[in-house]
Amino acid sequence: VQLVESGGGLVQPGGSLRLSCAASGFTVNTNYMVWVRQGPGKGLEWVSVIYASGSINYAESVKDRFTISRDISKNMVYLEMNSLRAEDTAVYYCARGNWNYGYYFDYWGQGTLVTVSS
Amino acid sequence: QSVLTQPPSVSAAPGQKVTISCSGTSSNIGNNYVSWYQHLPGTAPKLLIYDNNERPSGIPDRFSGSKSGTSATLGITGLESGDEANYYCGAWDTSLTFMVFGGGTDLTVL
Numbered sequence: 001v002q003l004v005e006s007g008g009g010l011v012q013p014g015g016s017l018r019l020s021c022a023a024s025g026f027t028v029n030t031n032y033m034v035w036v037r038q039g040p041g042k043g044l045e046w047v048s049v050i051y052a053s054g055s056i057n058y059a060e061s062v063k064d065r066f067t068i069s070r071d072i073s074k075n076m077v078y079l080e081m082n083s084l085r086a087e088d089t090a091v092y093y094c095a096r097g098n099w100n101y102g103y104y105f106d107y108w109g110q111g112t113l114v115t116v117s118s
Numbered sequence: 119q120s121v122l123t124q125p126p127s128v129s130a131a132p133g134q135k136v137t138i139s140c141s142g143t144s145s146n147i148g149n150n151y152v153s154w155y156q157h158l159p160g161t162a163p164k165l166l167i168y169d170n171n172e173r174p175s176g177i178p179d180r181f182s183g184s185k186s187g188t189s190a191t192l193g194i195t196g197l198e199s200g201d202e203a204n205y206y207c208g209a210w211d212t213s214l215t216f217m218v219f220g221g222g223t224d225l226t227v228l
Binding site (some may be wrong): 093101102104109 | 165218225
């Protein structure tokens, strides 16, 4: 199993960016997939999830600005980020979700850095 | 501010044991299962413990997890310099309907 994120970079406040997560070793519609971010000097923060069923959820801080999606044919997961704010500056990680008795994330990518600054 | 509470840092000598605590509420740890992650800056976080005390294949038994009430603990025995990293606890939050994390604990092996 491998996850590789891309698409990060420097963007001005109010701008947009699309992050990509290339998955290998499994298919993205057999597990739930999440985006988790870590701001500078901060801990991990869950951002969004897309379940195997296709159901989606977002953290309140990004709702109505971010959109998660997947392309099963390409085995990719995406995070479209609009109306970016300085507080969205973070390393964004893609992770595979799993479940036994509880939820957990068993594989993570190395992350892609998003910097929102003028 | 993180939903789960962890100490910012812990330290111990090589070969010694260290524990890292994680405190939550009935909405998360109290009624759901805890996972633990090891993270070295610039690398992918690694799953250490899931379902409170289960280790994925490949994780040595030096790492252990436990839970009691609304708190959980990660234990690491036989400390090695390679264990220096940030450690995060996570748990599903029934009210928020997503995974919440602790703020992370920076482990230093003296």
